[in-house]
Amino acid sequence: MIINHPLLGPCDAQEFTYLGDASLLHRPDGMAEGAADAFVDYSYPRENPAGLHRELWFHEQGDRSWLVVTRDTVTHEITQVELASDVARREGRSR
């Protein structure tokens, strides 16, 4: 697979390591009410769709950026690649 890095252009997926579902960007607040349940929900269950999947890839052998890749899990086709920091900010995180 080739991942079209937003800054570096096309890169071999072998340069990356895979973390998983992009929902992992939204780590719960450990100090909030019900944090234990929120962490169980954050850590274990997954949507695991057959089709479009937003997922986190780390450019370990490259610029060490985190990317959010939208990929079809049935065909392996990649349709969108964004910097995870851009996605996190857009979704309400401060950084």
Added chain:
Amino acid sequence: MRYSGFRILQQALTGHKGWTPAWRNPDPQPHYDYVIVGGGGHGLATAYYLARQFRQSRIAVLEKGWIGGGNVGRNTTIIRSNYLLDGNEPFYEFSLRLWEGLEQDFNYNAMVSQRGILNLFHSDAQRDAYIRRGNAMRLHGADAELLDRDQVRRAYPFLDFDNARFPIKGGLAQRRGGTVRHDAVAWGYARGADQRGVDIIQNCAVTGLRIENGRCTGVDTTRGVIGAGKVGVAVAGNSSRVMAMAGLRLPIESHVLQAFVSEGLKPVLPGVITFGAGHFYCSQSDKGGLVFGGDLDGYNSYAQRGNLPVIEDVAEGGMALFPGLGRVRLLRAWGGVMDMSMDGSPIIDRTPVEGLYLNGGWCYGGFKATPASGWCFAHLLATDQPHPTATAYRLDRFARGLMIDEKGVGAQPNLH
């Protein structure tokens, strides 16, 4: 029809005209006591043991494709019970014991071959870990034997013992481990279940689960609505998709695992060997092909095929262990979709929906578990109690902190 040597002789003398289909091809009834979703090894074994061991009737197995066309025909056929943890080892040992009597039990030649499995170690630390594992196995009644370098060399003289990075220092052998003809397992269970009145319905995909007042009352399928007293889901690889029909999110990611077969060779590899320093394992089929595999591709996938980097990685592992492989040509490569659970261990449990039961999360260890998985799932379906060897395989173990993580890598399914 009961199969025997006498039957073969009789058929040989009468032109083989008397063989009948191994199972019927019935149309679905409107209602069953038990509907098993998934006609793979685990689903068929569940139906077989429900009928034979737990004396239940009115059972259907629904298969979206054909019998033997899913993961039961896409694995590398290895059986073993060399696990470390208390939650796992008694279950897998139970499974190995069922393998040992399976062919007589269901009257089908599954070519169970206890040719032994050998896990090689390459460092002192790894030797210590394998001694511990071997002791854990023996405490649970399994067999385990630590072989030193010379003993390994006598059995497998062609391995690269003096590899500069990963010299072979010995291995942990389980002589009762081995291989089984995987298609024959599906066919044998299908035939055995069918003979006991189970309806095996092929080309029947489940498209929805009927849930009324928190209770599962049946399934929608491509061949109409089928009512059910209890619905057991055994569709590893696609568990998340089927359970999503009941609104459940599982602690599972689906990943693709590749496997490979070489051209046929003369007998070279007497047992199953695994490389301890990379991820490579290999056995030789009775047709002569070397059957081998390695790591997951490592990203979520429902495609039954992988990519080239893993093929390269597996080939490198093979060459590091077994340099004589270099001139062997690859015949086939394929991929299967795995339910990778968050701790690397399976789930056999009730679900929050009454009447709906789950058997999944088998990671890439499902084949060896087939008999015990079927038995334990049948036990759960028939009695609503977990089988004593499967009490740890609960769906809520993640929330309760009771994970069974053999590899100790945490909630990272692509590393298990």
